[in-house]
Amino acid sequence: MLNTDSRQYRFAYEIHSRSEIPSDFSALPKEDDWLVALFMPGDTDTFWQPPEYPPRIFLLKSDRLLIYSHPASDEELFETSLNSLVAVELQKSLLYGAIVFHATNASKEFRYSTVHQKLLNLFLCRMRLQWLPFVGLDLPVITLQSDLQRSLGQCMNELKAELDPGETLYEQYSQPAMQMKDRSWFFRRSRTAPALMIVVTNRRIIAISAGDGKRNDPYEMVIRYASARGLSAVNAVRENHDSVLLRLQLKNSSFWKYTLSAIQASAISRFSTVAWHLISAARGNLSIVLIPVALASSSMQQTDDSL
16 A cells, blocks of 8 residues: 555556555545546645645445545545436536536535546546446437537537447537627626537437636536436526527436527427437336427426426
8 A cells, every 4th residue: 555645646547456545545445346446636735825625536336436535634425326326517627627426415526637637537437337327219319410610619529528439319409609688677788608519318418518607718618417317307498589598407406507599499499308308218207298399489398297
């Protein structure tokens, strides 16, 4: 076992045996029954600023995810069964990285440096093999639409890197960055809706946007994906004459929302319908008949009434 202070480590590495676990992580289980283990270093300590996050060890078992933080941080162990995991969210901008695991009973964010993104991506890919089953739908499989506007190029690159072997697409909605006008009684305010690409696959729903719309950061990317069983509702509601609000409700009561162009109302309606087909099929409920409703009237919504 490595007898050193892992807070001084500046590199990430896969752990293949207990002898590769830093000695200061004494709380790890004695058994070597994990499938994949990954050490992620903490933030760099500087003279004028203490580190913002500690070193961590990500541990994947056949049915559980465990994340151990360095004992000096006093952060509690994060543990969830893969059956309880509903979604994963990543936010990246230059060296800044943050990942959020959404479980049915809790959500937890972990900071990291994107210098180690490749190893983290490999860990997440192995986790998805254990977590996300393949769901077959009686729908045509589509190919990625690559002839898109320039502002969607980064979203397309992220999506290509995100798709796992054997993962196929059933629906794709793409929207370049656009200016939106919020109207009120007294004034109008303009804002930019970031470029967005959202797809339905045979395992999950993936949404990739060039930022979260809250900050003007040209390097920010937000990648979100939810398992078919982790979603409880998909609805699209017309906000005003120009925009539609797409809302994805997670089973832990969290939700993701996106402002879409009302010009693509039919595409939004089609996406919502295919998304709910995936959710229903994953739960073994294939008797639901979906009838798309025109967004021009008021809204379209599918929900799981059993929740």
